[in-house]
Structure formats: structure tokens, C-alpha cells
Amino acid sequence: MPRLLRSMPSALLFSLIGIAAADARDVVIHAGTLIDGVSTSPRRQVSILVRDEKIVSVETGFTAPAGAEVIDLSNATVLPGFIDCHVHISAKLPSHTNATEDWLTHSPLDRAFDAAVFVRAMLQQGFTSARDVGGSDETVAVRNAIDSGKIPGPRLWVSLEPLGPTAGHADPRSGLDPALSHSGWDNGIVDTPDEARLRVREHKRRGADLIKLVPSGGIASTGDDPRQQLMTNEEMRVAVETAHALGMKVAAHLYPAGAIENAVRAGVDSVEHGSFATAETFALMKSHGTYLVPTLTVYDVYYVAARDHPELLTPGTAQKELANDLLPKKNFPSAVKAGVKIAYGTDLGEGDHAMEFGLMIANGLAPMEAIFAATRNAADLIGAPDRIGSIQAGRYADIVALEGDPLRDAGAFEHLRFVMKGGVVYRAAGAPAAGGR
Numbered sequence: 001m002p003r004l005l006r007s008m009p010s011a012l013l014f015s016l017i018g019i020a021a022a023d024a025r026d027v028v029i030h031a032g033t034l035i036d037g038v039s040t041s042p043r044r045q046v047s048i049l050v051r052d053e054k055i056v057s058v059e060t061g062f063t064a065p066a067g068a069e070v071i072d073l074s075n076a077t078v079l080p081g082f083i084d085c086h087v088h089i090s091a092k093l094p095s096h097t098n099a100t101e102d103w104l105t106h107s108p109l110d111r112a113f114d115a116a117v118f119v120r121a122m123l124q125q126g127f128t129s130a131r132d133v134g135g136s137d138e139t140v141a142v143r144n145a146i147d148s149g150k151i152p153g154p155r156l157w158v159s160l161e162p163l164g165p166t167a168g169h170a171d172p173r174s175g176l177d178p179a180l181s182h183s184g185w186d187n188g189i190v191d192t193p194d195e196a197r198l199r200v201r202e203h204k205r206r207g208a209d210l211i212k213l214v215p216s217g218g219i220a221s222t223g224d225d226p227r228q229q230l231m232t233n234e235e236m237r238v239a240v241e242t243a244h245a246l247g248m249k250v251a252a253h254l255y256p257a258g259a260i261e262n263a264v265r266a267g268v269d270s271v272e273h274g275s276f277a278t279a280e281t282f283a284l285m286k287s288h289g290t291y292l293v294p295t296l297t298v299y300d301v302y303y304v305a306a307r308d309h310p311e312l313l314t315p316g317t318a319q320k321e322l323a324n325d326l327l328p329k330k331n332f333p334s335a336v337k338a339g340v341k342i343a344y345g346t347d348l349g350e351g352d353h354a355m356e357f358g359l360m361i362a363n364g365l366a367p368m369e370a371i372f373a374a375t376r377n378a379a380d381l382i383g384a385p386d387r388i389g390s391i392q393a394g395r396y397a398d399i400v401a402l403e404g405d406p407l408r409d410a411g412a413f414e415h416l417r418f419v420m421k422g423g424v425v426y427r428a429a430g431a432p433a434a435g436g437r
């Protein structure tokens with residue numbers, strides 16, 4: 001069955017059966033309002049011509065080329081597919097089981113099946129691309145399964161295990177019986193510059209698209225302090241240099257101002273979280289062109305869990321969550337004021353990936369800038385602005401549509417009506433979505 005048809009909602013599928021034997025057919029989307037991810041103001045009544053998996057042209061007015069299938073979104077706002085730059089595709093919300101119990105009772109194979117469910121939901125929420133910044137071999141397998149059309153999900157860029165020191169935020173043994181070990185638990189451990197170089201190269205061999213560093217302590221981990229820098233400047237520098245030489249970007253999980261500044265000077269491409277940054281930190285990021293991925297969503301989710309259900313968090317971490325989770329929102333306006341480049345990230349797997357729009361807007365980011373964070377900025381950070389993040393000729397036909405006006409009502413991001421990825425419709429009003437919700 002042709003790829004276009006295999007994943008079509010039934011209504012569109014049936015309308016196309018008559019031409020199933022013909023060659024690939026053009027599709028034209030009539031967009032009532034178009035926010036294309038590049039222009040700073042929306043356009044009205046625009047036609048987007050899609051052929052196979054790409055956008056062919058974007059024209060003013062509603063055109064209907066002979067033989068083209070028309071998708072009528074004339075009363076909707078059409079945007080580029082959203083991009084979440086900070087996900088963990090197999091991560092569960094803190095609502096089912098204790099995080100440590102889940103970690104110790106699930107294999108990477110189990111996590112792959114969890115991820116298959118969560119990536120399908122991400123796509124249904126309008127996220128046609130995502131960057132996984134911390135997982136194991138299952139993330140590579142899920143990325144490949146999506147790319148080959150075996151399961152629905154966003155295009156994925158994956159980092160494999162974050163690189164950090166023994167007893168750091170990314171050391172899976174922290175907080176466990178020291179006698180416990182497991183193959184793979186040391187895959188991200190870096191305690192010297194030479195190990196940093198080796199781990200980056202090993203990750204490349206195992207299929208990583210980018211590298212994630214955890215130079216500072218974390219919050220949702222036992223035994224480390226989010227206010228400390230844990231990697232040395234030299235370890236960061238060697239990791240960045242090796243990754244960049246291999247064509248990989250570097251994302252860095254960071255909290256304290258000093259550690260952020262050292263990582264920025266070491267050349268990381270993005271600072272994830274950035275909770276304790278100061279105005280000077282943001283000025284340095286601005287001058288280096290370093291992206292901030294603020295992940296306000298995860299703190300909202302975990303603050304509530306720490307307050308109401310601490311038994312669902314990693315043991316001993318609720319106090320750290322309560323002490324630190326409200327800081328990023330307080331700090332976010334300072335980043336906006338400094339003009340730091342911002343890319344969209346939630347730090348979720350399971351859950352509502354559209355939450356970050358509302359949180360960024362409520363905390364001082366203009367709605368159009370929030371859209372840019374999830375489209376052109378995210379595509380730039382990932383290193384694929386020529387393929388994703390905008391509705392222009394030559395880009396993948398990754399296109400979503402919302403009810404209402406997202407520039408006036410941040411709630412509109414929760415009212416998704418249509419999702420197309422690579423020319424295939426995964427969600428359409430009135431039709432069951434391909435692969436379910």
C-alpha cells in the first residue's frame with residue numbers, strides 16, 4: 001500500500017481509494033490563517049501545495065490545481081509541525097508507580113514499548129519532531145522504527161545516555177545498593193577528558209544524533225546537588241570538541257550560573273533548564289548564541305507531585321523539587337529580556353507536550369516568539385532548518401492546524417485539529433487518527 005494511504009484517516013483514505021492505482025497525487029491545503037514559522041505576522045487565505053513528503057509551494061489565495069486533493073482548513077490556523085527539543089520518549093508521568101521501582105523493574109525492551117505509546121501521543125498533539133536527550137538503545141530503535149514507517153511518531157534526534165561523572169545526576173547507580181550493577185549503566189559515565197572523548201565516539205557508533213552532557217547536579221536524582229558543577233571544564237571542552245568534529249550538537253543540563261557560564265565557554269549549543277542563571281549568565285549566552293531550553297513544564301508537573309505524592313518520585317528527591325521547581329518560572333522573564341534564543345522543550349515523555357506554550361506565554365514570552373521557539377528556533381538548534389520548522393517550499397510537509405487564534409489565546413494550542421507529517425495525515429477533524437490517540 002502506498003505510504004500516503006497506509007496512515008490516512010479513514011475518511012481521507014476512502015476518498016483516495018479511487019486513485020490508489022495512480023501515481024502520487026498532489027494535495028493542497030487551504031489555510032484560513034497561516035503562521036509559517038518564519039514571518040513575524042500571519043497571512044490570510046493561503047494554499048500550501050504538498051507533493052509526496054515535501055511542500056512544493058505556498059501561494060496567496062485558495063487555489064485548486066487540477067487533480068489535487070483539497071484539505072479544507074479555511075477556518076483554522078495552520079502552523080509548522082511543533083518540535084519539542086527536550087523529551088525522554090519512555091519517561092512516565094509521576095502518577096503510576098515510584099520512579100525507582102519503575103526504573104528497576106523495566107528493561108530497555110519494556111521502555112521501547114512504553115515509548116511507542118508516548119511518541120504516538122506526541123504526534124497526535126502536533127509534535128512532528130522531537131529531540132530525546134537521555135535514553136538508551138531503545139531510543140535509537142524507536143527512532144529507526146518511526147523513520148521506516150513501522151510505528152507513528154515524531155522525527156527523532158536522540159542523544160543516548162547523558163554524559164556525566166560518577167555519582168552525578170546521570171549515574172544510574174546513585175541512591176541504589178552500591179553492589180547493584182547492570183550492563184549499560186556505565187555507558188554515560190565520564191570522569192576524565194579522555195573518557196569524554198571515548199564516550200562521545202561510542203555514542204556516535206551506537207547511533208546517537210547529538211550529545212547530552214550533565215555538567216551540574218540535578219533535582220530528580222538522589223544524592224547530588226543541583227547547585228554544584230560536577231564535570232570539569234576540560235571534560236566539557238573535550239566532549240564538545242569531539243562531538244562537533246563528528247557533526248553532533250551538544251545539549252547540556254545545567255542549573256548553577258557558574259557552571260552554565262563554563263559550559264557556554266566550552267561551546268555547548270544549548271543550556272537545558274538553566275534555573276539559577278543570572279542576568280550576566282544570560283548576557284553571555286546571548287553573546288555566544290547559546291540556546292536556552294527552559295523546560296517549564298516538567299517543573300510544574302513535578303512540583304505538584306512532590307507536594308501531593310512524594311512517594312511517586314525517586315526516593316529523597318521531593319525536598320529538592322519543592323526547593324527548586326518554582327525558580328525557572330521566576331527566572332524566565334530575565335532570559336526573555338536578555339534576548340537569549342529560546343527553543344521549546346518540556347522534559348516529558350508521557351504527558352501534554354503543548355503545556356510549554358502556555359507556560360512560556362504566561363511568564364513573559366510573546367505568543368509569536370513561543371511559536372518560533374517550537375518551530376524555526378527548534379529546527380535551528382537541532383541543525384535541520386532546511387528540512388523542518390517552517391512552511392516553505394522544500395521543507396517536509398510537517399503541518400498542523402488549530403482551532404482559534406493562538407496569538408490571542410494560549411489555550412488554542414490545546415485545540416489541535418489536524419496533523420500532517422511528511423505529507424501523511426495523522427489527525428483530521430471528524431476522522432479517527434491513524435494509529436489511534
Ligand SMILES: [Zn+2]
Pocket residue numbers: 086087088133134347
Ligand atoms: Zn531531561
